[in-house]
Amino acid sequence: xxxxxxxxxxxxxxxxxxxxxxxxxxxxxxxxxxxxxxxxxxxxxxxxxxxxxxxxxxxxxxxxxxxxxxxxxxxxxxxxxxxxxxxxxxxxxxxxxxxxxxxxxxxxxxxxxxxxxxxxxxxxxxxxxxxxxxxxxxxxxxxxxxxxxxxxxxxxxxxxxxxxxxxxxxxxxxxxxxxxxxxxxxxxxxxxxxxxxxxxxxxxxxxxxxxxxxxxxxxxxxxxxxxxxxxxxxxxxxxxxxxxxxxxxxxxxxxxxxxxxxxxxxxxxxxxxxxxxxxxxxxxxxxxxxxxxxxxxxxxxxxxxxxxxxxxxxxxxxxxxxxxxxxxxxxxxxxxxxxxxxxxxxxxxxxxxxxxxxxxxxxxxxxxxxxxxxxxxxxxxxxxxxxxxxxxxxxxxxxxxxxxxxxxxxxxxxxxxxxxxxxxxxxxxxxxxxxxxxxxxxxxxxxxxxxxxxxxxxxxxxxxxxxxxxxxxxxxxxxxxxxxxxxxxxxxxxxxxxxxxxxxxxxxxxxxxxxxxxxxxxxxxxxxxxxxxxxxxxxxxxxxxxxxxxxxxxxxxxxxxxxxxxxxxxxxxxxxxxxxxxxxxxxxxxxxxxxxxxxxxxxxxxxxxxxxxxxxxxx
Amino acid sequence: xxxxxxxxxxxxxxxxxxxxxxxxxxxxxxxxxxxxxxxxxxxxxxxxxxxxxxxxxxxxxxxxxxxxxxxxxxxxxxxxxxxxxxxxxxxxxxxxxxxxxxxxxxxxxxxxxxxxxxxxxxxxxxxxxxxxxxxxxxxxxxxxxxxxxxxxxxxxxxxxx
Numbered sequence: 001x002x003x004x005x006x007x008x009x010x011x012x013x014x015x016x017x018x019x020x021x022x023x024x025x026x027x028x029x030x031x032x033x034x035x036x037x038x039x040x041x042x043x044x045x046x047x048x049x050x051x052x053x054x055x056x057x058x059x060x061x062x063x064x065x066x067x068x069x070x071x072x073x074x075x076x077x078x079x080x081x082x083x084x085x086x087x088x089x090x091x092x093x094x095x096x097x098x099x100x101x102x103x104x105x106x107x108x109x110x111x112x113x114x115x116x117x118x119x120x121x122x123x124x125x126x127x128x129x130x131x132x133x134x135x136x137x138x139x140x141x142x143x144x145x146x147x148x149x150x151x152x153x154x155x156x157x158x159x160x161x162x163x164x165x166x167x168x169x170x171x172x173x174x175x176x177x178x179x180x181x182x183x184x185x186x187x188x189x190x191x192x193x194x195x196x197x198x199x200x201x202x203x204x205x206x207x208x209x210x211x212x213x214x215x216x217x218x219x220x221x222x223x224x225x226x227x228x229x230x231x232x233x234x235x236x237x238x239x240x241x242x243x244x245x246x247x248x249x250x251x252x253x254x255x256x257x258x259x260x261x262x263x264x265x266x267x268x269x270x271x272x273x274x275x276x277x278x279x280x281x282x283x284x285x286x287x288x289x290x291x292x293x294x295x296x297x298x299x300x301x302x303x304x305x306x307x308x309x310x311x312x313x314x315x316x317x318x319x320x321x322x323x324x325x326x327x328x329x330x331x332x333x334x335x336x337x338x339x340x341x342x343x344x345x346x347x348x349x350x351x352x353x354x355x356x357x358x359x360x361x362x363x364x365x366x367x368x369x370x371x372x373x374x375x376x377x378x379x380x381x382x383x384x385x386x387x388x389x390x391x392x393x394x395x396x397x398x399x400x401x402x403x404x405x406x407x408x409x410x411x412x413x414x415x416x417x418x419x420x421x422x423x424x425x426x427x428x429x430x431x432x433x434x435x436x437x438x439x440x441x442x443x444x445x446x447x448x449x450x451x452x453x454x455x456x457x458x459x460x461x462x463x464x465x466x467x468x469x470x471x472x473x474x475x476x477x478x479x480x481x482x483x484x485x486x487x488x489x490x491x492x493x494x495x496x497x498x499x500x501x502x503x504x505x506x507x508x509x510x511x512x513x514x515x516x517x518x519x520x521x522x523x524x525x526x527x528x529x530x531x532x533x534x535x536x537x538x539x540x541x542x543x544x545x546x547x548x549x550x551x552x553x554x555x556x557x558x559x560x561x562x563x564x565x566x567x568x569x570x571x572x573x574x575x576x577x578x579x580x581x582x583x584x585x586x587x588x589x590x591x592x593x594x595x596x597x598x599x600x601x602x603x604x605x606x607x608x609x610x611x612x613x614x615x616x617x618x619x
Numbered sequence: 620x621x622x623x624x625x626x627x628x629x630x631x632x633x634x635x636x637x638x639x640x641x642x643x644x645x646x647x648x649x650x651x652x653x654x655x656x657x658x659x660x661x662x663x664x665x666x667x668x669x670x671x672x673x674x675x676x677x678x679x680x681x682x683x684x685x686x687x688x689x690x691x692x693x694x695x696x697x698x699x700x701x702x703x704x705x706x707x708x709x710x711x712x713x714x715x716x717x718x719x720x721x722x723x724x725x726x727x728x729x730x731x732x733x734x735x736x737x738x739x740x741x742x743x744x745x746x747x748x749x750x751x752x753x754x755x756x757x758x759x760x761x762x763x764x765x766x767x768x769x770x771x772x773x774x775x776x777x778x779x780x
């Protein structure tokens with residue numbers, strides 16, 4: 001900073017009231033201040049002062065100005081600031097999670113768009129004449145959309161740009177070879193694989209980053225709470241008052257908890273807990289049976305209109321259950337009266353998660369077993385894609401209705417009928433689980449409907465603005481203590497582990513062992529989708545004998561399961577090693593703390609002795 | 620930031636905004652600081668005025684923004700947080716400082732504060748947890764040690780323009 005002040009012409013005498021505590025610290029402060037100072041301020045006046053150092057400074061000035069413009073031009077930047085200013089970091093974490101999902105979907109969509117969709121659109125296949133467009137298609141995804149780029153069935157299984165499509169027998173083609181042959185089935189398989197790989201890498205990176213930030217030691221809650229409780233982002237007067245009240249309540253609760261550490265687990269309390277868990281699991285079972293019944297016994301009505309409408313019944317039932325059951329679980333948790341509010345929230349999240357996981361597993365089994373209405377349609381992949389599209393659209397409609405009834409109408413009831421000043425609270429956990437569920441549906445459907453990430457992106461954008469408007473008008477900030485960063489870690493871990501791994505497993509099973517349909521799609525006629533990759537390797541081997549090593553690598557490393565076992569063992573060993581290192585370090589920290597305390601005592605003892613000796617000498 | 624700073628000055632001084640000083644009363648009209656219970660401490664801390672009237676120049680304003688920005692490291696943030704909480708400027712947080720801090724956090728009203736027994740218990744617990752050398756006060760290193768264990772500190776110690 002002193003350097004920069006010196007460069008600016010007249011030397012400014014700045015009386016520093018505090019001594020620099022370490023040279024390294026001050027250099028870091030200097031760098032931090034210079035970077036943020038230049039990056040933040042679109043400084044206009046000092047530019048003429050910098051003219052003696054013209055061209056590098058001028059370029060850098062332009063670059064910093066561009067950076068600050070980019071920062072402000074981020075979509076939703078002002079909206080996020082408004083939300084953070086009124087509701088604090090906890091509600092903001094939901095909207096940041098939504099932005100993360102938007103980014104993940106954008107990458108998947110971009111890869112699929114450039115490598116598969118655009119090329120198929122440029123070389124359209126001759127398909128059946130499309131059915132007339134009625135409005136119902138936007139809901140059901142069938143009809144006009146069936147033979148379009150949206151679904152798997154439209155994509156061709158030949159090499160594009162090839163003037164004479166070759167048969168697998170390898171007959172000689174009289175025309176010259178194409179300039180840029182594009183093998184669409186291979187591109188389809190690889191694009192889906194690469195988009196999943198990119199998503200996996202991004203997710204693992206986010207999980208590791210938030211784990212590193214959120215691991216903390218169990219002692220010292222009260223001091224941490226007092227020193228770190230104030231959220232400086234909150235700027236509205238009413239919210240500041242609310243935050244003060246919240247902090248006061250939390251401190252009082254923590255102190256009361258410390259005073260009465262012994263909680264007697266009475267028998268009645270245990271019984272209530274067991275009953276609540278029994279009710280929760282029973283209701284989950286009931287939902288599962290309802291979904292199973294509806295999926296098996298959907299009757300087809302007469303007339304095309306009824307046939308299309310009947311397709312909507314299953315998504316409707318599933319979305320209805322997903323919307324109503326979490327409210328039931330919240331009521332159960334309130335009735336149960338858990339020990340601490342954090343335990344209450346965790347139990348409600350866990351029950352909600354079990355419901356969604358079980359329903360999704362049942363639906364996956366139902367899609368793969370092909371004992372569904374899709375038997376009328378020859379192309380089962382398009383059918384599954386259409387089902388998933390319907391689920392995504394229905395999920396969005398129900399979220400809309402839930403926001404309307406849960407927040408707007410509830411607030412009107414509270415204000416007009418019950419005449420209380422309280423407004424409904426924004427239930428962060430339930431909303432985040434809804435987002436994770438929607439994203440799981442999109443990932444399940446990527447193989448069967450390549451444009452589904454685009455639909456999901458549109459849905460997330462609309463949801464962002466819808467939730468923000470409803471939040472501003474109808475809700476108040478949450479009164480329960482919410483550790484924003486720990487819950488963000490939990491949510492991103494939930495996105496990675498049950499959700500992403502589950503869909504990866506489902507897709508791997510589909511690619512490895514399901515037979516694709518005979519008459520449609522890029523993999524028609526093959527035994528499994530995976531065989532197309534194998535065939536390509538064989539073709540490569542035949543065409544150029546110099547790359548047999550590639551085929552050998554493919555056969556012995558990628559297809560061999562021993563490699564997977566070795567890699568998993570190595571990963572587990574690394575994790576175990578790191579856990580032991582962490583444990584050792586924690587022990588060292590305890591020992592060092594004891595050492596510091598002992599040294600303080602020694603110092604005090606010696607000073608007392610010194611004082612006693614002086615007093616003796618002066619007597 | 621330059622735009623926001625020059626808006627605080629009266630019209631005739633706006634061309635010389637880089638060398639002008641904005642009085643404390645004007646700074647406190649900024650929406651980001653208006654309702655913050657630590658606003659007086661923030662102005663006192665970042666002001667380099669020789670007369671002690673807590674006025675801020677443009678460089679002081681940028682200092683403040685850079686400490687509260689995203690790119691400041693948590694070392695810098697915890698150092699400045701320590702100085703904000705040190706109400707009597709003696710370099711350590713003793714019982715009086717902690718008491719004033721808790722009063723700021725829980726609001727100034729009588730009905731919303733903690734009772735004196737609760738305050739004593741709270742301060743006792745804080746000192747037990749964070750005072751490692753057991754001298755009755757919390758110095759900078761102990762404060763930084765406590766704060767480094769909280770993952771939320773960096774994101775809550777942030778003001779965005």
